[in-house]
Amino acid sequence: MEAGRLFAAQGYDRTSVAEVAKAVGTSPASVFYYFEDKASLFRAVFERDLPAAEALIARHVEAPDPVTAILDVLDALARDAADPSASGMLIELLRRAGDDPELLAVVGRTANVLREGLAALISRGITEGAIDPDLDATETAAWLQAIVDATYLNARPGHSPHIELHRTVLGYLNPPQGRQEEPNG
Amino acid sequence: MEAGRLFAAQGYDRTSVAEVAKAVGTSPASVFYYFEDKASLFRAVFERDLPAAEALIARHVEAPDPVTAILDVLDALARDAADPSASGMLIELLRRAGDDPELLAVVGRTANVLREGLAALISRGITEGAIDPDLDATETAAWLQAIVDATYLNARPGHSPHIELHRTVLGYLNPPQGRQEEPNG
């Protein structure tokens, strides 16, 4: 999707359909033949995220160690955070989601899949004694998603967010004394 | 600043100068008499943030307990995070900063003041043994700022991020075993 790069680099409003058409080697009219309007062209960029999110969760939900699985999922979500244009895309997404209810629904579905998957892993971590039982699984999952967003905001070329991300997540999930070796009596 | 509310609610591009003029009870021409162009009108909203940031840091930099001071500063910065329009404003800011170098400079100065203030508190916390000495003060300060920004992006009306924020920061800063009572031999 070439349009995605342009939207990320320049923003939605400052990227004309003519520009996108040119980048793809066609005319504006042809773009409007395939997409109802400019908004739906933008949405298309995010529609591929849902199956990717489902696959990601499916790949980790049965992992032996839930905490490791959580870190792996978050790493995957933060993978693009080193790319500064990915940060631009996140911002455009947040911005457009307020104006385009259909876009909100699209990204909402993806976010729900991720949140529920993470929440399931958190619940299991609590059961196994590796995660503080005082935490609410769903609320915590939402917070971890926000932390991933923070890695995008902190994006600097060449700087990998993995270290901060891991330390942050482990520090947040761990039971008070950092103790995690006693499932139950 | 009435313009700020409109920019926050609708975004920069979707807010016309005519709209701002109407809200203030004047004409577009008068707005352009006081502001060079639309971009400088937007910048004006953020110019007041620098003195506020300086005052905030000055108020806490000498506090007896650096970790408490850090939490207080971050709480102040995250105070508006429950207000969805503040979230909109941050998004517009991030978005516009990429297009307007002068705006980038304006907010850069404010961010630097905050980062340096936080870094000073972190350094002191390390010296006093309350914060993990393996952390780099400046990098950590930048990361904490990113986490605060993330609380804005994740804003839900009525939900204050204080609890998550505190737990996250304490979990991140604490020395490995949660031990913090031995400054040095």
Added chain:
DNA sequence: GTCTATACTCGGATAGAC
């Protein structure tokens, strides 16, 4: 200093030929 009126540009979307 503030207004009305408007010049000018740009971009989304469409018409209609091929």
Added chain:
DNA sequence: GTCTATCCGAGTATAGAC
């Protein structure tokens, strides 16, 4: 299905009266 040509609205910024 893809093109060229174009309509149309919107919005920044300015001219010039008062």
